[in-house]
Amino acid sequence: MKDMSTLVLTIIGLLGGLGLFLYGMNIMADGLQKSAGSKMKKLLSILTTNRFLGVAVGALVTAIIQSSSATTVMVVGFVNAGLLNLLQATGVIMGANIGTTITSWIVSLGEWASFLKPSTLAPLAAGIGAMMFVFGNDRKRQAGEIIIGFGLLFMGLELMSNTMKPFQGSQVFRDAFQTMGANPILGILVGLIVTAVIQSSSASVGILQSVASLGLVPWNAAVYIILGQNIGTCVTALLSAAGANRTAKRAALIHLLFNITGTILFAVGSVLFFRFNTGFGAIPVTLTGISIFHTIFNVANTVVLFPFSKQLVHLAEKLLPEHKTAAGDEIAEEKLLKRLDERILNNPGFAIATTVEEVLKMADLTSSNLRLCQQALMERDDALVQRVFEQEDIVDRSEKEITEYLIKINEESISERQSHTVTALLHTINDIERISDHSENMAELIQNYIRQDLHFSEVASDEIRTMMNMVRDNFEEAVNVRRQYDFRKAESVKRQEDAVDSMEEDLRFEHINRLAQNACDTRAGVIFLDLISNLERVSDHCVNIVEAAESEL
Known part of the structure; x- marks a missing residue:
């Protein structure tokens, strides 16, 4: 015993x-x-x-x-x-x-x-x-x-x-x-x-x-x-x-x-x-x-x-050879590999670094949508509009997956600084997804513009092109702040956003005057005003992105 x-x-x-x-x-x-x-x-x-x-x-x-x-x-x-x-x-x-x-x-x-x-x-x-x-x-x-x-x-x-x-x-x-x-x-x-x-x-x-x-x-x-x-x-x-x-x-x-x-x-x-x-x-x-x-x-x-x-x-x-069909052709197991793998959660530092890369890819896809909108408008190409819709679906899915993954990272044992980064990334992907939504809104407006065979005046075309360039450049600059942690560019993004706000007000005032003088088609005029409104909101989200990056410090 x-x-x-x-x-x-x-x-x-x-x-x-x-x-x-x-x-x-x-x-x-x-x-x-x-x-x-x-x-x-x-x-x-x-x-x-x-x-x-x-x-x-x-x-x-x-x-x-x-x-x-x-x-x-x-x-x-x-x-x-x-x-x-x-x-x-x-x-x-x-x-x-x-x-x-x-x-x-x-x-x-x-x-x-x-x-x-x-x-x-x-x-x-x-x-x-x-x-x-x-x-x-x-x-x-x-x-x-x-x-x-x-x-x-x-x-x-x-x-x-x-x-x-x-x-x-x-x-x-x-x-x-x-x-x-x-x-x-x-x-x-x-x-x-x-x-x-x-x-x-x-x-x-x-x-x-x-x-x-x-x-x-x-x-x-x-x-x-x-x-x-x-x-x-x-x-x-x-x-x-x-x-x-x-x-x-x-x-x-x-x-x-x-x-x-x-x-x-x-x-x-x-x-x-x-x-x-x-x-x-x-x-x-x-x-x-x-x-x-x-x-x-x-x-x-x-x-x-x-x-x-x-x-x-x-x-x-x-x-472990590839699976083959009866005809002998290899079957691809996954066309799109899921990069946010839960096994990486064992090391939150690596998981966060991987997530940042995915956020930047999501941003690059959104930047592509802004470019496609401008190209579709200038070239009157409906096929480009369809590409915006397809890519916007990918951005939506990415936002959902990244959010879920960041929540899982937050449940791990992470430092206070890493916690700030996770919170900042959650805000960032929300802003990127909203920018992509505005791209989709613009794509729908441009699709109506093309299908109804509408035309802007030469002045209006130049104005919308200038504003689209400013906003797209500002978004790319905001993403670079996140990509490179170069906070000197943050002030540039904020100044550019102020300039976009002023431009939106000026263009709205001038375009309403053109409409009053019958110098522009009314249906085209409504689309013009909606386009510059969406662009101004995109620029607002650019500031949110750099402020989220700054909050990590």
């Missing part, structure tokens, strides 16, 4: 320690993400332009979010959204494996100096972090969050180690790890299963280190378990890819192929090494030893396999 009670308490202690470890890792990752949020757009641009730097970015992002599984899921989202191709994704995935080693090095700090031991560092970090979080400004709160997470991580590690101490002299545990050391397949399976269940290689390595701190784990068992952990970490991405397109599924498969290939190579090498160095394999592994092997494995695996990235991509394409 006493043994059963001890077992139950041990299980509870291990679960509690693991929970604290995972929660601390999550809090630390949230704080790091908030701190790095403003740099995510730059990292995203690196990802899409240089596959070599993609390895570094993958390592950096994983070090920030403390999970190679989360990074790989995010990469699957990027591929599904069309932001990355498979070759670029391969570099990021390889880098993610390197970045995940940072957690094991944090855990092994206690072996370097007594004041870095979890029992000393955990309460100190939690206390300092809590003070900064409660009493600091936004920047200090983020730093406090990171330090609190650091403290909780160490508390979890300490709790797991203390829970296992009664078994320190247990021959059963020693025999179990010796068996795994003598049987590579068993050791790899144990590492794989544990990591697949908790879906975090960082956490499973942390568990291994907590047991190793008691001197129970020999070197050979630790090596095989770590190799299995690197395969187990692929499970999260494979599950995530289940609802993605075929290209994204291939990205998850590349992750699996990469880790399996590395595991096979290192397993064969390790078996040969331990066969000729049996004494070394039986030596208890240290926490730092685990960190060293974990790092060597992931770095070496990347160095060896990175030159074969294209071959990994080709293999994934062969294993």
